[in-house]
Amino acid sequence: MNNKLYGNLIFEWSHPGRKGYSLPKNEFGHYDIPSAMRRANDAELPECDEMTVVRHYTNHSANNFGVNNGFYPLGSCTMKYNPVINEETASMPAFSKLHPLQPVDTVEGAQEVYDTLCKSLCALTGLDAFTLTPFAGAHGELTGLMIIRAYHESRGDMKRTKVIVPDSAHGTNPASAAVCGLEVLEVKSRANGLVDVDDLKALLETHSDDIAAMMMTNPNTLGLFEKEIPQIEQLIHHCGGLMYYDGANLNPMLGACRPGDMGFDVMHINLHKTFSTPHGGGGPGAGPVGVRKGLEQFFPTVGAYHGNFAVIIRALTYILTLGKENIKMVGPLATLNANYIKESLKDAYRLPIDGLCKHEFVFDGLADKSTGVTTMDVAKRLLDYGYHAPTIYFPLLFHESLMIEPTENESKETLDGFVDVMHKIAEEAISMPDEVKGAPHNTPIGRVDDVLAAKHPVVTYKQMTQ
Numbered sequence: 280m281n282n283k284l285y286g287n288l289i290f291e292w293s294h295p296g297r298k299g300y301s302l303p304k305n306e307f308g309h310y311d312i313p314s315a316m317r318r319a320n321d322a323e324l325p326e327c328d329e330m331t332v333v334r335h336y337t338n339h340s341a342n343n344f345g346v347n348n349g350f351y352p353l354g355s356c357t358m359k360y361n362p363v364i365n366e367e368t369a370s371m372p373a374f375s376k377l378h379p380l381q382p383v384d385t386v387e388g389a390q391e392v393y394d395t396l397c398k399s400l401c402a403l404t405g406l407d408a409f410t411l412t413p414f415a416g417a418h419g420e421l422t423g424l425m426i427i428r429a430y431h432e433s434r435g436d437m438k439r440t441k442v443i444v445p446d447s448a449h450g451t452n453p454a455s456a457a458v459c460g461l462e463v464l465e466v467k468s469r470a471n472g473l474v475d476v477d478d479l480k481a482l483l484e485t486h487s488d489d490i491a492a493m494m495m496t497n498p499n500t501l502g503l504f505e506k507e508i509p510q511i512e513q514l515i516h517h518c519g520g521l522m523y524y525d526g527a528n529l530n531p532m533l534g535a536c537r538p539g540d541m542g543f544d545v546m547h548i549n550l551h552k553t554f555s556t557p558h559g560g561g562g563p564g565a566g567p568v569g570v571r572k573g574l575e576q577f578f579p580t581v582g583a584y585h586g587n588f589a590v591i592i593r594a595l596t597y598i599l600t601l602g603k604e605n606i607k608m609v610g611p612l613a614t615l616n617a618n619y620i621k622e623s624l625k626d627a628y629r630l631p632i633d634g635l636c637k638h639e640f641v642f643d644g645l646a647d648k649s650t651g652v653t654t655m656d657v658a659k660r661l662l663d664y665g666y667h668a669p670t671i672y673f674p675l676l677f678h679e680s681l682m683i684e685p686t687e688n689e690s691k692e693t694l695d696g697f698v699d700v701m702h703k704i705a706e707e708a709i710s711m712p713d714e715v716k717g718a719p720h721n722t723p724i725g726r727v728d729d730v731l732a733a734k735h736p737v738v739t740y741k742q743m744t745q
């Protein structure tokens with residue numbers, strides 16, 4: 280593979296008169312496009328032969344890293360394998376050729392897909408109704424908070440404008456509350472990483488009648504199961520608030536327990552995390568929102584039509600492929616894999632909170648702090664060894680957070696390979712720290728200056744002269 284030869288911009292491979300296409304015969308030549316609507320000059324398009332175009336884009340695609348290339352332990356993101364059968368069902372013409380404005384009696388199959396996924400999500404979460412419209416987890420949070428707001432307002436309870444969010448929460452939680460016009464009250468975590476119920480009680484003493492909801496992620500962003508939810512749920516409900524479940528970490532719960540049974544009233548699910556649909560640069564997401572009975576009347580309209588329908592088909596395919604019995608193995612296997620890596624590496628990396636984790640866990644950088652090698656350096660060095668880096672510097676509770684989530688699909692050999700490389704990097708941090716601090720060395724782009732990139736972004740490309 281020679282990235283340089285066909286790399287950079289396709290425009291740089293343009294030569295006047297080169298062609299890589301043949302257009303169908305123009306059947307509309309007799310229509311005269313009004314001159315005001317015609318462009319004065321030809322569009323400046325690259326002129327290339329087909330092979331150059333194919334090599335150019337194929338080489339660029341090879342610079343991408345995804346779950347199909349290698350291990351991708353990006354904590355909090357559940358970078359789950361997207362089974363090929365999902366793609367096959369989503370691309371069936373009976374689905375892919377549908378139009379959202381088609382007469383209802385011609386789309387009964389699509390309706391059945393929609394309803395079956397809603398019913399499956401109800402069964403898996405213990406809630407009573409779902410809307411599949413929201414386009415991402417964050418969009419689901421906003422939708423859920425709009426439901427909660429509408430519920431309080433329908434009862435004339437207009438002063439409930441505060442949302443309690445733990446300090447370990449994902450940044451989208453406070454952001455969604457703010458976008459919904461609600462005010463955030465932060466509740467602290469204890470040294471064991473769980474919500475500090477005493478801090479919550481103190482907060483509720485001054486705020487009990489203006490609380491709209493409490494948002495919780497369980498297991499939380501440290502991968503720890505929030506054991507005191509029964510008490511938290513009682514405290515919040517007692518003061519008239521609702522419980523919101525951020526379902527981004529639903530994966531380890533599958534087959535083990537359900538948010539609805541824990542007293543949550545509203546939740547979102549990230550189909551692109553827990554239910555194996557494409558993620559990030561790989562495709563559009565979906566953030567279905569589920570509610571307890573009685574709240575479905577407050578479902579707002581948050582998007583045209585019925586959400587990312589092709590994503591909905593993929594998620595349902597995944598659920599039906601696993602079936603009722605196998606889906607129960609997802610949570611336990613994800614949990615086993617995370618604990619396996621944690622236990623294998625805790626000699627070399629600092630584990631601030633020991634004990635059993637769920638599907639992910641957080642190291643606080645290397646155990647040996649004398650080398651000066653940071654979490655950033657470890658993450659960059661992993662790229663040299665062909666691994667995607669874990670999530671770094673989140674959650675904010677530790678200085679050197681390194682958050683690892685393997686998911687249930689990975690084999691023991693893959694986990695062992697990652698553990699070996701992580702040990703190797705810990706050794707390199709002592710034996711050749713400068714090499715690690717300068718990483719990555721083998722990627723198409725080396726270490727970028729992230730401060731400069733944020734402060735002085737260069738967003739235009741200067742063409743090279745050939």
Ligand SMILES: *Cc1c(COP(=O)(O)O)cnc(C)c1O
Pocket residue numbers: 355356415416417418449451452496500525527528549564566
């Ligand atoms: C990913 C994530 C979100 C946001 O979901 P998006 O689909 O990326 O918008 C919210 N909370 C947690 C804990 C997450 O991991």
